[in-house]
Amino acid sequence: MARDPYDVIGVARSASADEIKRAFRKKAKALHPDANPNDPKAQDRFAELNNAYELLSDADKRRQFDRGEIDAEGKPRFAGFEGFGGGRPRGGPGAGAGPHGETIFETFSFGRDGFQRGGGRTGGQPGGPPPMDDFFDILSGMTGGTKGGRGRSPFGDDFSAPPSGEDVTLTIKVPFLDAARGSTQRVVLPTGESVDLKIPPGTRDGHRMRLRGKGKPGSLGRPTGDAYVVVAVEPHPAFKADGKDLRLDLPIALDEAILGAKVRAPTLDGEVELTLPAMTSSGKTFRLRGKGLPADSGAGDLYVTVRIVLPEASADLEGFARILKERRKGDPRDGL
Template sequence: MRDPYDVLGVSKSASAADIKKAYRQLAKKYHPDRNRDDAKAKERFAEINTAYEIVGDEKKKAQFDRGEIGPDGKPKGFEGFGAGPGGFSRAWRSSSGPGANQHYEFNFGGGGGQGGAGGFDPSDLFADLFGGRRRAQQTPERGEDVAATATVPLETAAKGGSARVILPSGRTLEVKVPAGVEDSQQIRLRGQGQPGLRGGESGDALVTVKIAAHPYFRLEGRDLRLDLPVTIYEAALGAKVQTPTLDGKVELAVPAGSNGGRVLRLRGKGLPATESKPAGDLYVALKIMLPEEPDAEFEARLRELRERHHYDPRRKMG
């Protein structure tokens, strides 16, 4: 048998609370219910319980520390038979160490229970041992958490709403989506995971929110980006144009002389603010568009402009 302190991974000076904590962690890890096909785990579980029966009991711990009992819980130094009808006894005296000059006598008799004031009843030890294992097996255990994904439209992420999610068990739930939720943010549903063992509480369901792609807006954190088509004369002369946002259309001022790709910012028009994060912004990139259908007069004006006002936008590129 190994030293019970080594089995539990604690020092000899560890407190009762630390010993109990170490025992619970190891017992949960190697419990037979969680390791049904692992024979070594079952042996480890038995070893953990035996160790805790020694150092988890104040009296037995003191006896072990004094060297009176071994790591298996049996008294040290008793051997031989012949103390009377149907039993045996052994006297043992310590002459050195912490238990010096102390006398211990163990009597296993067939006629008298514990065999006197100094007697030892092995049935108590086995009752404690197997009773400890039984208590460990009956300890409530929390159920496992489960993971699921809910995909929602950008508008739902911004304004809040609900989404339907299917758990690994096949069960369908309606999830409340808070306003301003970000992509890949998790929502915890208490008690919606795997059921607990032996009366333990159920685990949770961890739902990851995924925001679906939008036909116009691109999501970057809490900000939104939008490519806004404008005419060549709106970009050249400046204009006020209608721009979509999550709250509806607003009027955007396009400065005169704007080139394609110029980015204008609308503050606070991204995802709305939450208790912990400010509102995002909407970044609008201008995209100069020509007429969809050819127009002879328009093309003639452009040719005239090319001849009278020629310029080279690539001159700085070498």
């Protein structure tokens, strides 16, 4: 069950829209996955915060939630029913009546054929029957059952409220560069419906997105579930993600390492020229600022580590190596 959006954002129910926005921005900065790269639950907490703000930043949805018409996920729910001890004298005018003065079972009859709907007014839309979702909740509450559960009907028969639609979770594989640069991916839902899903730039492995009302349908008018799409980022032969930073191993020739050179290094935006100083050792890392993954808090960096690739063996190379060996001073492993 989703938590109260006011508690998630950390504001009072009387908070203004500006206060909610300020509190959301402050908390979003602290909970953003980029600021918590080692926290496996950071993505879920950030998604919960976004969902809470989506509800409270919409004036209509906020009023519906405050009145108890929808829950913290924005799904319809039964907020209450006047007439059951709602402040009116028992047995007096209006006792057992809905908000418009009609009785709760006025438009329903019970018999051998089950529930029969009549034409009277009820606590739903003026002039029409109450939503089936509300009606099943009323009966479930009367019989001591829960939503989607079974209870004993006051009419002597077992009553089973039809369940709400189930949420579904599916995983899509996204190529590394498509996730890093942003793309649109076609997703086929369990219902067979195809949806074009926008993958934001900088999306990382395990990112979860929610598609409202795209899950399994409920029975007899009950709410439809949601679909959750989990992104599985496929590995790249060169780039490796490290939070919002990228790491890359760059092969260089022996002569480039000894003499120094200008070499081309790939980035998400294309190749850049990297200057190697003379006598560059294998394993030396160069930092390219802002060439990592895009993020709300600013793009990460690209760390390029050079790896010396020896040429094919030759007499000249062996002779050069023997000269180096004779002239070498000290042991490169001293201090380990």
